[in-house]
Every structure is written in structure tokens, then in C-alpha cells.
Amino acid sequence: MFVHVKDVTRTFGGVKALDGISLAVKRGEVHGLIGPNGAGKTTLINVLSGIIAPSSGEVILDNSPVQTLPAYKLAARGVARTFQNIRLFPAMTCLENVIAGQHLVALRPFFPRLFCLPSAGRQEKEHRRQAMDCLARVGIESKAHFPARALSYGERRRLEIARALASRPRLLLLDEPVAGMRQQEVEQVGSLIQSLAAEGMTILLIEHNMSFVMGLCATITVLNFGRTLVTGNPNQVSRHPEVIEAYLGASENNA
């Protein structure tokens, strides 16, 4: 198992956002995380990416415990993520967003830059090229020189994925990657995720769009009230009576 969440709890005041949750994600799989609003999906991703610490429990990443690590150290272990409410660098251009996202893989030392050494120029060019590749991968290379805040909603989500890819992560956490997207964009992102998984990246994604999740994920975990309700392949999950009651029935209208 690449990711192993063991009996994790997280409380906010009196609210138990995570209530003894356990979860395992295989290396290289696309794993879906679904559940009704407030089930604790985002909180779980916040714990996995180190944005918040669990109140108790253990998180194992690639065989080592990481539950006490801050976000930047988890990122260095190969975890990248996007945010449900989209957190771009709004004043930077799209290209600059991705170049900033290369932090972990680009050294960019100061002194060669200070003295304008040719090596600094070459490196910068190479980094720009790689950043353009990331933008092309999510299909927004034509917007490279637009400020991030000028993008459409769907483009912002895709730019956030491009920025996450810039650090060449091993585990990609996507919090509602296709929310608010048009169907064509949804399909683009779907095939992007498939090709990333085919390259060996492990992907854990939250999504309310059921056809997207069912079509893409090998394994799906359903959360409810901070606990795991059921884990299984799309077929098993969609037939599970409790799931139908807790989730699928309720979201039939807004899917």
C-alpha cells in the first residue's frame, strides 16, 4: 500500500470531522473519495497533505509515518494537491504559477543569477519549457501569459492541476477537480488523470460528479460522518444499500 490511513480522527471544537477513519490506496491507482457534504473528505485530504494535523491516528506514506509532518515536508515526500476552493497565485501569469510550482524540482540558485552567468539563463529557459509542457498537458498553453485571475473557472482548476504537476509528485490529491466544468473539460481532465495514473502516479480524488468517479476510479471509498462507510470497486459501491441511502439517492437530482 502506498498510502495507509489508520484510525485517524480530527475534531474542530466539538465537531468530529474525521471519526476513526481508515483507508488504503494502492500505488498507481486512481482512488475515488465520495460522500455527502460535510462527510470529512476535504479534511482527510488536508490531513494527507499536512495542511492540518490529525487529532489521533496514523498516516503511512510509502512505509513511513508522516502524520506529524508539516505540509512542506509532505510535499517533499511527493505529495501534491489542488484545493476545493482553488488557491492560485492570482497576480502571477499562468506560466509563472507553474514555474513557482517547480520549487521542489528546480534549484534556481541566487548567485549565478546575481552575476548573470549563462548557466542561470539556460536553466531558466529549461524551466519555462517544462512549465509550458505542464500547461499543455492540461490544455491551457494558449493562456500562458494571462494572469491567473483572468481565467475561467474551469481553466483555473486546470491551472491548479498544472501547478501541482510541476513538482512531479508521486501522490496527487484532487479536491473536486471537475466541479463547475463544462462536459468537454470534464472529459479532458478525465483522460489526463488516466494518463497520469498510467505513468505510475497515485491519485486520490474527491468528486460529486458520479459518472466521472464511476468511470475513472478503480477503487472508491465512501465517507459518511467522518467514517468509512464502504470501500470497493465502482460496481460494489454503487450497489451497496447504505451508500444508496446515504449518498446516491440524495445526489441523483444534482448530479
Next chain:
Amino acid sequence: MEALCQFFAIYGSLVNFIGINALLALSLYLTMAAGQLSLGSAAFAGIGGYTAGILTMKLGVPFLLSVAAGSILSGLVGLIIGLPVLRLRGVFLAIATLSFGEVVRIAVLNLDITGGAQGLVGIPNLTKTWGIYLALAVAGYTIARLRHSRIGWCFESIREDETAASAMGINTTYYKTLSFVLGAILAGFAGGLYAHLNYIITPREFGFSVAVDLLIFNIVGGIRVWYGPVLGAVLLTALPEILRGTGVTAGPIRMALNGLILLLVILFLPNGLVSIFGRTGQEREKAPVDAVPEEG
């Protein structure tokens, strides 16, 4: 040549003062580049100024060495203050740094070695105009090159979104502290140069109103590029003198004038005066007219 000498006889001290203010504005810029709002730069200049002044005056330490020592001490204090204080955000950080400035001012007022309210008197005049502007050129160039280096990208990312920055691997505590310490070092250095200009320094010269002025220089000039704060410092330091030249005594209304300029800039040029010349944030915001969804 004679005209130049005459100009210098009249405006020499203004030219020096502009250079010092530009250096101080840049020191605050370093901290603001990482999104941290500090009102402590004047106090760091005070630490550097008093340290350097005392060293040359009372211990006979060579000029450059004492300025460097003041700068380093200021940086160390910045490190000690920065680590706890930078956990705060926005206005709370501003208040914490402001209190730090008051602590420094009161300490200087009450210590014997600093000369109390009368000030430190008898500092040798060793700072030369060319020295100030050499320092300004080096600082400006270095800060310009900082952009798009590893440190520069980290500062910019943290300023834009601290949570996202940490999620993509940036040790935000480290880089925020670095921005604070670098700012303190430069402010301490400028303070040391300033101390050796006028025989005397007093606690008032490093007080709250100076800290606010430095913030105004940054906002009026613009904090998206390094020359913004320099521009703000030059214009707002020279303005009262220019007005005096035309017959208006701007001394008493200087604060009101700065306030008015600040207000106008915030209202009409939110990215500062630098956005008047071309390719800065302001223009880029307006550029994409076809940013609406293209298909579907």
C-alpha cells in the same frame, strides 16, 4: 561645475536623505515581498544607527566595520523577533512589529550609552554621498536579481497564497523569517550610514512616524517591482523641498500631503506609481480581453 557645487551646497543634505530613505524603503520592500506587513523597519534602522554610531564614536572602530556591525546586530534582532512574530498575519503582525518599534525607542530613550532623549551627539561625519548611492545601486541590483531566483519565487508565492505555497513544498516559516531578517540587515545598514551624516541622532528619527513613512513610500511607489519603493522614497522625500522652492512652506502640511497622495494612489493606481510605466501587474490585469470561456 560651479552650478553643480552650488546645487550641492544647498541640496546636499536632501540628496543624502533621499538616498537613505530609498535604502530604508527597499528594506521594507524585502519584507513586504514575502507578504509580511512590518512597521519595525525604522526600529531596525535605529538599532543599526545607534550601534554603528557608538562603535565609531566611543570605541574608535573604523567606519565601515561599525556600519557592518550595526547591520549584523539589526539582522540578529530581526531573527529573534521574527521567529515568534511571523506566526501572526496581516494587521496582527503590523501591531506586533509596531510594539517592537516602541520597545526599541523606549530602550534608546532610557539607556545611558545612547544619550537618552538628547540623542547620541558627536558622531563623526564619515558617510559620503557617493557611498550612499553606491549602497543603493548594489541593494537595488541585488534585489532586482532576487526576483525569479529560488528565494524570489518563494517570497512571491507566500505573498500570493501562503497555504498553497506550503502545499507545494515551500517552508513558509523559513522564507518569511528570511525576508524579515534581510529587511532588518538592510535597514540596519542604512541606519548606520544615516548616523554618520549629522553629528547627532535622536530616538525620534527612528520612531513610529518614520515607520509609517516607509510604508507609504512602498505603497505609493508600488510593491510589485523593486524600483517602486525607490521611486516612492525619492518623490515623497523631495516633494516638500520642491514645494518650498516654489514658495509653499510644506513643512507643517507634509503629513497631510503624504496622506492625500497615498489616498489618490490607492484609489487610482492600486499597484503604485510604477504601474504608470508599462509591464507591471496593473497592465497585465487589463490585458486579457478574450479571457471569457472560448467554447461551449
